[in-house]
Amino acid sequence: QQQVKQSPQSLIVQKGGIPIINCAYENTAFDYFPWYQQFPGKGPALLIAIRPDVSEKKEGRFTISFNKSAKQFSLHIMDSQPGDSATYFCAALDSGGGADGLTFGKGTHLIIQP
């Protein structure tokens, strides 16, 4: 059973556009939602994270929108650049449930065309 569903699987956007990646979760105990960026041959690197007590968080060109009632959250990349081309993973954690591992979505391959 996939606990975090991520879409789309792949996305192509023109430079300067705003790619949006969506994730939905099932476990209402999740209380920490990070986004990771992964380049080919590298490990994932944390981009931005949010807790469910806020509906939006912005860091630089990256924004997370969070909808607790719908159990959904999304990543927006403003003024996207070719260097943003990478695979993006959403993840979730139940910090109080004794589970220490992040639950990841399947990833979105993002290509920003020049």
Next chain:
Amino acid sequence: NAGVMQNPRHLVRRRGQEARLRCSPMKGHSHVYWYRQLPEEGLKFMVYLQKENIIDESGMPKERFSAEFPKEGPSILRIQQVVRGDSAAYFCASSPQRSSYNEQFFGPGTRLTVL
């Protein structure tokens, strides 16, 4: 400050052999997590360790897989009698504290190929 280090970066084994993957956490981090990434899949949590203790192995296959994090030296993920289905990228991550809202810093991964 060096990041999380993993070696080898690439490992090729024949079916039935053993694979040993090593992970050195970031300086000052005593919490290590192992994840497996199959092609076109997200990362799947396997095990969480602190020095000399396995804290959470809920994602670890019951057979052939084991992990340790000794008092001295790197954390080791050991896969005995490898099969083709073990081919994947194995990532370890570390954190300074138990991972409640704490960032897990990932290493570059070990890509295991089983022939």
